Amino acid sequence: MTKNFTQLGYEDFRDLASDPSLSKYEKIGFPDAYRDGYEDQIFADICAKATHLGRSAQTVVDIGPGCSDLPNKLINLCVDRQHQLTLIDSAEMLSLLPGGSGVEKVDALFPKCPELNERLAQKVDVIVCYSVLQYALIDTALYRFIDAALSLLAPGGQLLLGDIPNVSKRKRFFASEAGIAYHKTFMKTDQAPEVVFNRIEFDQLDDAIVLSLLQRARAQGFDAYVLPQHPGLPMANRREDVLITRP
Structure with a gap:
């Protein structure tokens, strides 16, 4: 099946999640060839950058996890490491993911979840936001999205904005x-x-936006870096990651 996965938004992903004819990769906006067989490597690359995932008893948030094997790997790691994990996505996507001890599912379009934002303010050790920023550009005010995510970080906390199609x-x-x-x-x-x-x-998303995110984060007291993806990942030659940390 050939699908047009360009210019998708939050409501489109609700529909994709509910379409039984689509693969788990198509439901998150990718042709199978771009994700099938790569998610072990992708997850390893995430863990190499969001290093606090390797600790124990951390507070972790995944913004827009989708429903492929990637969030399942994160759930398994968090249960094993006794992290508290919050998954933020549509109810349709979240229904396709398993639960687990310490796993919370929040049906929301981030950052439009004020109760969660208040509850987790300055308490989160790791935020993973993988292959989502391009949709935040369409669905939300981008800087509001970034500022809200930064406001959740605990001292030493890490925000990984991964798989940015620049x-x-x-x-x-x-x-x-x-x-x-x-x-x-x-x-x-x-x-x-x-x-x-x-x-x-x-x-x-282009260089102007990516570099402005670094400038904005740094101006607000955070450290921020553009990082290359591992060369073995399927789109490493045209995508990159941003890691922001709270000192």
Whole structure:
């Protein structure tokens, strides 16, 4: 089945989650080829960056976990490590995930969950937000989303904004010799990819937005870094991560 997974929003994901004809990867907006067989590596990359997940008895929040194997791996780790885990997503997505000791499910479009935001303010050790920021750009006020997430972090807390599809990084890659060769092989074509710089990119994350997130976080007293994905991940050549920590 071929689906158009571009320009999705929160309400679209409700529908995808409820569609029995879709795979668990299609329900979260990915063709199977982009996630199937990769989620062990993806989770290892997350844990290598959000290092507090390796501790015991932490307070953990996953914003937009979806319903693939990735949140299941996080749930299992949190139960094993005796973390308190809060999953924030639509009821339709959350219904596809198992529960567990210390696992809380919150039906909400973050940050529109004021009671949770107040209850967890400055108490969260790890926030994972993986492949979600592009949808926050469409569904919410982006800086409100970031500010609300930062307000949850305890001293030393970590916010991982993972798998950011940066259109500027994508253009740089596909304008390179390596990117052109990759495109020709993947698409089975002799044609180079079309790359156009210096044009308006509606509803796309780019260098300006990614770097502004670092500036905003740092100006508010947090440390913030752009990190590459592990080269073995399926979209490492055109996506990147941001790690923000509260000193």
